[in-house]
Amino acid sequence: MSPREALEAFLRHYAAERAPSAHTLSAYRRDLEKLVRFMEAEGLASFDGLAPDRLRGMIAREHRGGLAPNSIQRLLSACRSLFRYLTREGHLAHDPAAGVRGPKVRRKLPEVLDADEAKELVETDVGGSLAPRDRAMLELFYSSGLRLSELVGLRWGDLDLADGQVRVLGKGNKMRILPVGRFAVEALRALAALGGANLEAPVFKGRGGAPISPRAVQVRMKHLALAQGIAKRIHPHLLRHTFASHMLESSGDLRAVQELLGHADIATTQIYTHLDFQHLAKVYDGAHPRARRKT
Numbered sequence: 001m002s003p004r005e006a007l008e009a010f011l012r013h014y015a016a017e018r019a020p021s022a023h024t025l026s027a028y029r030r031d032l033e034k035l036v037r038f039m040e041a042e043g044l045a046s047f048d049g050l051a052p053d054r055l056r057g058m059i060a061r062e063h064r065g066g067l068a069p070n071s072i073q074r075l076l077s078a079c080r081s082l083f084r085y086l087t088r089e090g091h092l093a094h095d096p097a098a099g100v101r102g103p104k105v106r107r108k109l110p111e112v113l114d115a116d117e118a119k120e121l122v123e124t125d126v127g128g129s130l131a132p133r134d135r136a137m138l139e140l141f142y143s144s145g146l147r148l149s150e151l152v153g154l155r156w157g158d159l160d161l162a163d164g165q166v167r168v169l170g171k172g173n174k175m176r177i178l179p180v181g182r183f184a185v186e187a188l189r190a191l192a193a194l195g196g197a198n199l200e201a202p203v204f205k206g207r208g209g210a211p212i213s214p215r216a217v218q219v220r221m222k223h224l225a226l227a228q229g230i231a232k233r234i235h236p237h238l239l240r241h242t243f244a245s246h247m248l249e250s251s252g253d254l255r256a257v258q259e260l261l262g263h264a265d266i267a268t269t270q271i272y273t274h275l276d277f278q279h280l281a282k283v284y285d286g287a288h289p290r291a292r293r294k295t
Helices: 003-018 022-042 052-064 069-088 115-122 131-144 148-152 182-192 214-228 236-251 254-261 271-287
Strands: 165-169 175-179
Touching (some): 003 022, 003 069, 022 052, 022 069, 052 069, 131 148, 131 165, 131 175, 131 214, 148 214, 214 236, 236 254
Antiparallel strands (some): 165 175
């Protein structure tokens, strides 16, 4: 099996088994295309000829070429997934990634809004016919920590406003039930009262009554933030980060936050413990008489 044939077989398998988003599948293809092009340039006709030292050379070349450390780590992760698949299918007898490491990545903490900033954003009302939709959209983002893909895919049948719940289909086609806060329920009821809220209809509509596009949500949020005078870069995932940070800050229950966010690995959720510690450190520095820095 040639490298390019192996790549296509792996992507078909990955798409069927993991049901990734189109964005994730496209990222895997882009990363693995780099590997295949490298092998073609090196005259390697199959993955059996790819030794760890050669893969290490490719990684070093990408690093010298300016590829960011986190992008290199993602490239290596995609390569390892491909190699595991080929080994399992009997097309590869060794692991070309054995002992290959990428550059260290400084983990960047996500920016979040404080409680007042979040309140200002979700309550922004610039008027017009889109105001009820915008308010419900922002309230639900902040109330339940949805991903952008989960929000744009919502149908009215996924909501139980009487019990304050929403059913979402997350990554890997995993379903989860999330609580919806009082303010979000009120905003959604106001939106439903405008009509067209049958069970199969999209909750958040774009042009022509179709589900709002992810890009339209991003543009709308930026517009609303500018109207409110919020200086931070506002995007849909920022409200998910803010939801997680505020939940952890108030409850201290990392496992519960993991379940609410739909993270498969708690290590992904643990980044919010660092945010929580930053908050506590600021409180300490401002309150403890022996911690105050000289001005």
